[in-house]
Amino acid sequence: MCPADRNDAATAARLTALLTAFSPGDETLGVSELARRTGLPKSSVHRLAGHLVTHGLLEREGTGLRLGLKLFEIGQLAVRQRGLVDAARPYLADLREATRNTVHLAVLEGTEVVYLDILRGPDAPRLPSRIGGRFPAHATAVGKAILAFSPESVVDTVISAGLPRISTRTITAPGLLRGQLSAVRDEGLAYDREESGVGVVCTASPLRGADGVALAAISLSGWTNRMRVERVAPAVRTTALALSRTLH
Known part of the structure; x- marks a missing residue:
């Protein structure tokens, strides 16, 4: 140089x-x-x-x-993800309206997820997430949903960088994380059971391209004692599948 x-x-x-x-x-x-x-x-x-x-x-x-x-x-000219946000917004709005909980749209960048859009539900907890904000991928449902449908090298990078503990329930063992990702691939759904914060649960599903690789993920978050993730999970997965079809 x-x-x-x-x-x-x-x-x-x-x-x-x-x-x-x-x-x-x-x-x-x-x-x-x-x-x-x-x-x-x-x-x-x-x-x-x-x-x-x-x-x-x-x-x-x-x-x-x-x-x-x-x-x-x-920032408004950063169009790399603008089309995704615009395409996803009606789907996210419908999901929030149906559940009254907070909906996230996120992508993976490095070892973290970046939130592209957030629609806060009236019955949902006040979360630390913000548009443009980042969070360790392994500690979030959206992160796990994306990692499960990413190349193995991406997962290896996240694990080799370390899995910091965000809450008492954060998954910090590589083997346990890989096991969860395998389950996500089988079900098409990822879960965060107070792993990113005490009292908050979340379920997410990936937005996948024509090659099956995750482009992003959407999630639904709520209070542990008010939102049953198993009950709302099918709606999240259905929304993700419908939105994925529009992106192909």
């Missing part, structure tokens, strides 16, 4: 670090906090932030900085 390329890569890495330093719930961050989170010198943060403000990727508010509206506009 030539010196110019190295400089470009370093600048891109620093800009990315600044933009990704913001976490859910952050309204504004000061230069000192951004320097602490990114490990960059304050002078560099100040200089780079100025460029990002100029281009609308960051905005100044008082003495702090916040993510700019331009980022939202760019």
Whole structure:
């Protein structure tokens, strides 16, 4: 790599670090906090932030900085999954209406699921999931639904990265996870029985392409003492099958 390329890569890495330093719930961050989170010198943060403000990727508010509206506009142009979200929305809405519980649409990225759409049900618990948010795949029903219909190399990558414990019931043993994935392949349904959070259960089914590989998954989440996953699971699977047919 030539010196110019190295400089470009370093600048891109620093800009990315600044933009990704913001976490859910952050309204504004000061230069000192951004320097602490990114490990960059304050002078560099100040200089780079100025460029990002100029281009609308960051905005100044008082003495702090916040993510700019331009980022939202760019996000709306990320069409890789936009068609999937648009196609799925009517199906998700019907499923929420029928069950009054929260419906998720998610894809796998690396070892985590990314939530593309969430329709919150009036009778469902307030969940930490958010559109654009991530969660370890092994600890979610949507993650297990996708992994079960993914190449074995994908499952190996997730397992080799480690299976962190999210709750007291999270599956952390590779053999047990593989056993669950085998059951998901047989039934077309995955379950989260308080594995991602205490008091919450979930059932999911994959959206599969013409080759049978999972493209995404949909799930239904509710309170442990109010939603019987076995009762609502057929509706989730039927919805996933119907939606999968529209994606071929």
